[in-house]
Structures are given as structure tokens and as C-alpha cells.
Amino acid sequence: MRIGLLTEGGYPYVSGDARLWCDRLVRGLGQHEFDVYAFSRSQAEEDEGWVPLPPQVSRVRTAPLWTPEDDGVVYGRRARRRFTEHYAELAAALCAAGPAPTGARPDAGPATAETPGVPPQADRFANALYGLAELAREEGGLAAALRSETAVRALERACRAPGAQRPAREARVPDLLAVAAHLERALRPLTLDWYQEDGLGAVDLCHAASGGTAALPGLLARHFFGVPLLVTEYGVRLRTHYLTRPDSSPAVRSLLAAFHGRLAAEIYRQAAFITPGNTHARRWQERCGADRAKLRTVYSGMDAAPFTEVGEGQESADPHTLVWVGRVEPAKDLVSLLHAFAEIRKQEPGTRLRIIGGPAGPEGEAYLGHCRMLAAQLFPDEAEGPHAVGDNPVSFEETGGPELPTPADAYAAGAVTVLSSVVEGFPVRLVEAMFCGRATVSTDVGAVVEVIGGTGLVVPPRNPRALAEACVSLLRDPERRERLGAAARARALELFTVEQNIAAFHGLYLEIVARTPVRRLPLDHTGAPQPFATPAEAHVPGHWTDPAPRPVPSWAAQEQVPVTEAAR
Known part of the structure; x- marks a missing residue:
């Protein structure tokens, strides 16, 4: 099957969003052929180049979103x-x-x-x-x-x-x-020369790696050629738009919200399937007009192999150490974590906190400096107790050094992993901790509750006292820590691996193509037509692969059954 993979600021660029899961998907489905249609967001992104592409990527076509292009045509x-x-x-x-898009009329x-x-x-x-x-x-x-x-x-x-x-x-x-x-920027995809018989008209289905601009070429491929569209959203683009224009005038916000809302509703209406990455994204899509019957939750696939050694218990953890891992930025709310740790130290004086991760940009640098100053104020050097003079119980570190060479070593450094965010989409670091079999304490934001599923403790955000109480309860109960860690690892291996992600999309590809009438005559390796290569029933419009199809003659049943089984 030939897949048209549509991305915006992502694969195949080195620094692109969602680059990793797209690369794993393409490499994991080597039996299919991929044509990549990518939008770039900046000159710097293009200058950084592409990731190495596997042989199943037969074509890459790119177009810039950051600069306008003019073909010199003057309208009559x-x-x-x-x-x-x-x-x-x-x-x-x-x-x-009129009201904003809702799920009241999904059709x-x-x-x-x-x-x-x-x-x-x-x-x-x-x-x-x-x-x-x-x-x-x-x-x-x-x-x-x-x-x-x-x-x-x-x-x-x-x-x-x-x-x-x-x-x-x-x-x-x-x-x-x-x-x-x-x-003008949002409608630039309309001006491209991608919508030809030898372009997007030649693929069997379009898979948009995000909504919004990336899905627009797939929308047009469906309009011009009847190519089915699959839309994946790990972060709902409409929600992102609402959050990134707070300083605009009411008129600008209203008109742009209407445009992105109408575009999202049309994409959802025309898509064969929509795959949110979690329930939080799924609720947004339903409110924006997505039909529930088209929604299939597919969790982001992650590589569990680097965490196997720690997860299987071959690395011992310090039972008196808490670990936080991630990018240092204000949304992670390390200030609340430090205040919570001050409460923890009052009840468990020997506890240590290791904050592992680098700053995210200039804002992260400033925030890291603020957190270091706060830690110095909350935990002055102790002359007595379990730590020597000059030994602060809070440390700020990064992976890659001799002590913590890999992310897995970071999680292995403590018995409990803490997430203190006030804003979070899909908590990747939390899943990594689960792969390592670590008990976790997290704030109730984004998809955290859905990911944890009862295998860790969850507290309200911006509540240092609740965060401290949860951490103390796990520090004092090693059996509970071990039990929760084992359950967390089992859940992560079942739901959040690369293998389950690839299998889910492979099944959706087969189901979509099985329900789509054949649009062109297959050709052999010499380019000659193969008139009998496609079963006759494949030309019949409708869902002819439903579990309870109409009776078919015995001579047709032999060809229909394999496709039906594959679609299931």
C-alpha cells in the first residue's frame, strides 16, 4: 500500500515535532511505501536537514510555510x-x-x-x-x-x-x-502543485501527522481524487491556537478562532478515522465536531528497550531519594516541588531530591536560576544530621555525565519519581518512569490520570502539601512502592510501546483501504495493466467489509474473506 504521510514542521526534518514517532512508524511498516509531504516552519529547520530515511520512503516533497511563494500569474x-x-x-x-463547533452534529x-x-x-x-x-x-x-x-x-x-x-x-x-x-499563511497549501495524478492522487491513503495545516493537503486529495484521510493528533491544533494568541484584539481572536474551528470541523467530517493520543485530546475533538464513531485512541509509542535493565530490577534504587526528570521550565512548577520537599524533610530528614534535566531556552535558564536560589534559601547547609556541612539535599543535574549517563540511570537514582507540572500533554517522562518500574507521584494535569491508570499517586496541581504527603506515604512503605512500580511497568509495556503504536496504525490502514473502492487499475512491474488483479467486489461502494455483509456467491467468498479478516 502507498501512504501519503503529511507533516507540518516535523518528519523528515531533524528538529521537527513528532519526528520520532513518524520515523518509528515508517520504519516499522516496511511492507508499505511512503510518500512524505512536509511543510517547513523556518529556514533554520531546513538548513538542519533531514533524518536518514529508510528505503520504503520513495518520495519527499516539501514546501515552506515561513515565506510566501508567487508563481507570477495575474488573474484575468x-x-x-x-x-x-x-x-x-x-x-x-x-x-x-453562531455557536462554536460542538459534537452535536458530527455529520x-x-x-x-x-x-x-x-x-x-x-x-x-x-x-x-x-x-x-x-x-x-x-x-x-x-x-x-x-x-x-x-x-x-x-x-x-x-x-x-x-x-x-x-x-x-x-x-x-x-x-x-x-x-x-x-x-494567507494558513491557505498556502492550496497553491501547491501536489494535487496531481502522479502526486497525492497516486497514494492509497493520506495520513496527516497533525490537524490544521498538515491535514489540509489530505482534505484536498480527498476532494480531488477520493483518497481517504487518516488524522492523528497528539496535541489538538485548535486548542494550541486558542492558547497562543492571548494578546490579539477581540476581533482578530474571534475571526481566527472561527477559521480554525471551521477547518477542524471540516477535517474531522471528511476523515475516515481520527486518532487522538489520549482522552484529553479526544474530548477536544468531540467538542470540535468529530464523530465518535470515527475516533480511535492510539497512544504515542515509546521504545521500552533502554529502560529494561532498570525495570527488571537489576539496578537498586536509593530508598530515601526522590527524582524529578524533564525539561526545566515554568510549566513544570519546580517551585511547588521545592516547597513540598521542605515539608518532606520535616517528616523524613534523610530524604534527598535530585532534579535531573536541562533548561528549555532562555526562559528555562532564568527559571532554573530562580529554582537554585530558592533551594539555597529553603535548605541552607546543615551542620548536623545525616548530611555533612555543605551538603544540600537538593541537587540539579543533567544526564550524559559519568554519574548519570542515560535517562534510565536518572530514574534508577531514586525510589520515587515525581511529576509536579501545571500544564502537561502526554507525560512522556512519566511513561519512562513506568518502564523503569518506579512508583510515581504526579499532579492531575493533561493525560496523567489516563496514563497512570491507578498505578501511582495523583494529587492536585499547585498543592505542595498534598504533594508532600503523597511522597512521604511512599517513602515510608517500600512494599507499596514495589507493588505500584511493578503494576506501572506492566501497564506501560501493554499500552505505550512502539510495537502497539505500529500495530494500531497498520490495522487502521488495512481497514480504511478495505472500505475504499479501487480508484485506478493496478499495473505490473513493466507498467502494463492488470485487469484481474483486484476482486470485483472491491469496486462496490460502501462498507462491503462489515462483519455482517450481504450473502455473496460461493465463487466470490474466497476472495472476500481474506480482505475482511485483514480489515478486522
Whole structure:
């Protein structure tokens, strides 16, 4: 099977997001062929180059999102009229008053306040989007049109039209320019030459490694060629958009939220399956219009091999040491952890805390310096007790040295692993601790409860007292620590390995293709047609591989059964 893998700022770039799981997926499915279609986010990302690609990657096509491209096409009168009509319809769908997308009508996208004689906003948005894509495919020149004064004036008319929502009506010229510029960047995938028979039209299915911009080429491949679309979101892009524009004006936030909400709803509506990485992401997708019947939770796959030695008990842990592992940044709330440790020291004076990890950027550097100062204030050098003078019970370290050469050694350094975050998506460090068979104390954020599943202690975030009490309870009960650690390792090996991730996607690929009618005649190695290579029933539209299909003649049953079994 031929897979079109769609990424944004990710695989195959060295520094890309989700690079690791995409690489493991491609390498784990060597029986399939992959065409990679990737968007880059910066010149620096492109300069760093690609990761080594396995032989099953037959093609890589890239396009920059950080700089506009112009093909030099100047629209004639008819093309300008088409562009104005479609862009005005898109703007009208964004400005129209109505509730945000919800899961109430998953088959029709987001619910809206409809006006008699006016199509639902989801349909208006989709018609305008595909109209712009068809114009770009036939005429080219869409990038220049999206940056033109015509686009800004169409947006302004939509904002001033009767029935527009209040924030849109209050948009000023700087707001209109900002929104038009953002729409131009977001719609750049429409201008690409990827949508040809020998491009995305040649793949059996498109797999978008994230929602939003990365999934847009898959949406167009489905529109032009009927290629099925699979969307994977380990972090919901719509949620990310809401969190990254707090300083914009109400008009800009409202219009861009409407655009990303409509786009997400259309992607979810057209996708064959949607695979969130956890229940937290799944709830967001349902609220944004995703049909529950299409949702399949597929956890991020991680390599358990580096943690096997520690997890199987071949490395002894210090029973009086707590370990925190991760990137040092404000969202990890090490300040609360240090205050909690001060309470722990009052009850268990011999306990030590090892904070292992480097800072994340300049903000992380400043935060690390603040945490070092706080540790020095909370734990001045002790002249008495179990530690010598000058021995602070809190240490700040990084892996890679002689004492802690690997991440597994970091978890092996303590009996209890602590996570103190106030914001967390999928807690990768927590899963690593589970692979190592460590008892854990975590804050209830993101997908932590779902990952832990009863194999560790969970406390409210920003609550040092609760964090301290949970840690003390485990420090005083070695049997409980051992029991929870064993259960955590068993759970992690069952749910969060690379093998389960690859198997899940392989099953979804087979199910999607089995339910998709054949779109082209297979060819042999010489390029000659093979008219009998595909069973006749594969051309029948519909879910002909359902568990209870209509009776088929005995001569067809032999060919139908293997595909049905594979789809299951």
C-alpha cells in the first residue's frame, strides 16, 4: 500500500515535532511505501536537514510555510471574479454569528445559527475552501490574490454585513490586515502543485501527522481524487491556537478562532478515522465536531528497550531519594516541588531530591536560576544530621555525565519519581518512569490520570502539601512502592510501546483501504495493466467489509474473506 504521510514542521526534518514517532512508524511498516509531504516552519529547520530515511520512503516533497511563494500569474477578469466570490463566501462563514463547533452534529460539522435561504456556515466554509482550491489548481496565482487588497476588502464587507457577530463588526483596519495575513499563511497549501495524478492522487491513503495545516493537503486529495484521510493528533491544533494568541484584539481572536474551528470541523467530517493520543485530546475533538464513531485512541509509542535493565530490577534504587526528570521550565512548577520537599524533610530528614534535566531556552535558564536560589534559601547547609556541612539535599543535574549517563540511570537514582507540572500533554517522562518500574507521584494535569491508570499517586496541581504527603506515604512503605512500580511497568509495556503504536496504525490502514473502492487499475512491474488483479467486489461502494455483509456467491467468498479478516 502507498501512504501519503503529511507533516507540518516535523518528519523528515531533524528538529521537527513528532519526528520520532513518524520515523518509528515508517520504519516499522516496511511492507508499505511512503510518500512524505512536509511543510517547513523556518529556514533554520531546513538548513538542519533531514533524518536518514529508510528505503520504503520513495518520495519527499516539501514546501515552506515561513515565506510566501508567487508563481507570477495575474488573474484575468473571470478568475478575479471567481476568487472574489469564493473568498467573500469564506469570510462570510467566519463572520456569521453562531455557536462554536460542538459534537452535536458530527455529520454536518459545527452547529450554527442558520438564516432562511443561507446555507449552514459549515457548508459555506467548505464550498469556499474547495472553490479556492479548484481555482488555484486551474489558474494558479492564488498566493498573490490572497495577499491582495481585494481579499482585505472582501473581509471588510463580510465584517460589516448584517448578521455579522459583534467582534467582527468592531474590527478595525489593523485587525483586518492581521486576519487577512494569517489566512494567507494558513491557505498556502492550496497553491501547491501536489494535487496531481502522479502526486497525492497516486497514494492509497493520506495520513496527516497533525490537524490544521498538515491535514489540509489530505482534505484536498480527498476532494480531488477520493483518497481517504487518516488524522492523528497528539496535541489538538485548535486548542494550541486558542492558547497562543492571548494578546490579539477581540476581533482578530474571534475571526481566527472561527477559521480554525471551521477547518477542524471540516477535517474531522471528511476523515475516515481520527486518532487522538489520549482522552484529553479526544474530548477536544468531540467538542470540535468529530464523530465518535470515527475516533480511535492510539497512544504515542515509546521504545521500552533502554529502560529494561532498570525495570527488571537489576539496578537498586536509593530508598530515601526522590527524582524529578524533564525539561526545566515554568510549566513544570519546580517551585511547588521545592516547597513540598521542605515539608518532606520535616517528616523524613534523610530524604534527598535530585532534579535531573536541562533548561528549555532562555526562559528555562532564568527559571532554573530562580529554582537554585530558592533551594539555597529553603535548605541552607546543615551542620548536623545525616548530611555533612555543605551538603544540600537538593541537587540539579543533567544526564550524559559519568554519574548519570542515560535517562534510565536518572530514574534508577531514586525510589520515587515525581511529576509536579501545571500544564502537561502526554507525560512522556512519566511513561519512562513506568518502564523503569518506579512508583510515581504526579499532579492531575493533561493525560496523567489516563496514563497512570491507578498505578501511582495523583494529587492536585499547585498543592505542595498534598504533594508532600503523597511522597512521604511512599517513602515510608517500600512494599507499596514495589507493588505500584511493578503494576506501572506492566501497564506501560501493554499500552505505550512502539510495537502497539505500529500495530494500531497498520490495522487502521488495512481497514480504511478495505472500505475504499479501487480508484485506478493496478499495473505490473513493466507498467502494463492488470485487469484481474483486484476482486470485483472491491469496486462496490460502501462498507462491503462489515462483519455482517450481504450473502455473496460461493465463487466470490474466497476472495472476500481474506480482505475482511485483514480489515478486522
